[in-house]
Amino acid sequence: MTKHKDNKTEEQILEAAQKIFQAKGMDGARMQEIADKASINKAMLHYYYRSKQLLFEAVFKKAFALLAPQLNAILNDDSSLEDKIKNFTHNYISFIIKHPYLPNFIIQELNRNPKFIEKIKNNVAFPSIDKFKLQVQKEVKNGTIVSISAEQLFINILALNIFPFVASPLIKAFANVDDRTYKTLLEARKKEVSDFIINAIKK
Amino acid sequence: MTKHKDNKTEEQILEAAQKIFQAKGMDGARMQEIADKASINKAMLHYYYRSKQLLFEAVFKKAFALLAPQLNAILNDDSSLEDKIKNFTHNYISFIIKHPYLPNFIIQELNRNPKFIEKIKNNVAFPSIDKFKLQVQKEVKNGTIVSISAEQLFINILALNIFPFVASPLIKAFANVDDRTYKTLLEARKKEVSDFIINAIKK
DNA sequence: ACATTTGTTAACCAAACGGTTAAACTAAAT
DNA sequence: ATTTAGTTTAACCGTTTGGTTAACAAATGT
Known part of the structure; x- marks a missing residue:
């Protein structure tokens, strides 16, 4: 390089x-x-x-390049919606358990400097929501799932998967669980979350 | 003081x-x-x-004291689970739209220093999950909702409500929506989220 | 009226910070 | 053997940082 x-x-x-x-x-x-x-x-x-800025950008890009393909699995995979949700939640949670700092780091720094995302868009493969949108719209039309916009469903999937890692100190405090119990909870979410989502959108 | x-x-x-x-x-x-x-x-x-540290702590405590009672609504309110979820999501999202920096600030700083939560516990009214736990367990036993632990449901409710505010730059980029559209999406979530959750746990 | 406490200011300080420099070292190329 | 280019180091530099000081102003109490 x-x-x-x-x-x-x-x-x-x-x-x-x-x-x-x-x-x-x-x-x-x-x-x-x-x-x-x-x-x-x-x-x-x-x-x-x-400079510190350039070193930081190198780190950020590397982290983002690790995360983006994961999201690609839900946006551009060819499988059915149900399979997608099952596979994604299972794989994603497994992935983040191995890299627990990642989502928080990315979210934190994007909030600090939202314009930064533009710089990233030019450097890292950036998935688009278009294909997912068509898939959701089709399933809604067919009546296999309840009426929901692809954007809202996408937000919900991300929220349920990512949030427990981002907000762990907050959740631990309110739900009154220790570190070990929390880890067990996260493990269980590999299945819990997909059940929850599929139940929510199934007619 | x-x-x-x-x-x-x-x-x-x-x-x-x-x-x-x-x-x-x-x-x-x-x-x-x-x-x-x-x-x-x-x-x-x-x-x-x-000192900077003490000034920061004053700010943090004030912010936390604003957020905690909101969560109390879901943990210690007397209404039915369904009403609770409806009211909470509506009220909470309305609340955060007015204070959009709040959840990110709290999550951010708790991650920076997780031990900080102990200091807070002694100063701010801190809701407990116990009552909510009993309520969920009862509804599961009665067969009115699917089998789910109170902790997982609590995490899901928080995730769906808070995450869109914490991760907005990320979501905006991936879902390819501009600021105005995103605001509309958030507004719609006041109803969307409670529908989603209730659907997910209803038998 | 005067003395004491509380509030405010500009100037200052040592430490920490990101970044630079110039010299030394290493190893391959001539 | 000597040049050359890349690598590494310790010492240094200007700026910024959180924090302090001492003098001053405004209330407050007697």
Whole structure:
């Protein structure tokens, strides 16, 4: 990607930056802390990524490129709506359990700078809702599901899948569950959520 | 609350701090910026609130105290489950449309410092899930709703109501809707969400 | 009227910050 | 062996940051 021949250090930096940025956000992260975590001199961060902003953007793009294809599964897959919902919720929740910081990081930083999404659109494969829309409209017309707009259904699917990871401290406090119990709850959601959605839209 | 007699300045500071903290978070906010927005000298911030941390905590507690009673409506109200869900989604979405920064701010900062919730529990009236749990269990036993745990239902209700406000930049991008259309979608959710939930749990 | 407390200001401070520099090191190319 | 280009380091720099200070103004109490 750049003029550099040996990208070992470059990758070390990106990995460390990922951890720090995802834990503390752009504003809370410190270049020195990233350098420490990568076990290299702070000047190297600037040597490879020029500025904090550019390093951050590299991390963000990588994270987004990991998340976007997941959403593509619900928007552009060829299977039936019911199968889609089942597969998506199961796969997505499994995926996020492995990357629990990801959705919160992306949502947080997009809220901090909403214009940032434009920059991403040009760099990362960006799914469109069009195909999903046709599918939902068809099923509504056929009478196999209740009347609902594709956008609302899409929001509901995302909400039920993502929110428990984004708001975990809040939910833990209100639902009065400890970390271990919460993990069990999340595991159960792989099935619970698809049942819930399918029940909600089935006639 | 404190030794200060004239609380006009104190309130001006809190209002300004609220706006800045909710827009930029603890790490992104600058004391000088808060002072500017409050049209007062920066030293006054420290005179009234001693430190950035304490000013932030005052803002956070105030925000949390605004949100908590809303959740209390679903956890401790006496009405039937169906009425509760209808009323809550309608009232909650109306409430958040007026305070769109609130849920994101609270979720954000709780993720930044999860231990913070303990401090809050001692200061703000904190609803418990117990009553709601009994109600759900009873309705499951009676066969009026499908088998679902109170915790999962609670998470689902929160997710469907709150997520669209927290993740709006992400949803707008993927669902390909502009700001005005999104507002319309949110308005429609006052009814859409309760229909969706009730459909999902009805037998 | 005067003294004391409370409120406000501009100037200041040390620490932390992102970023730069210049010199040293490494290793392949000539 | 010497040049050359890429890599790494410690020391440094200007700015910004949260926070302090000391002098001053406005109330308040006696």
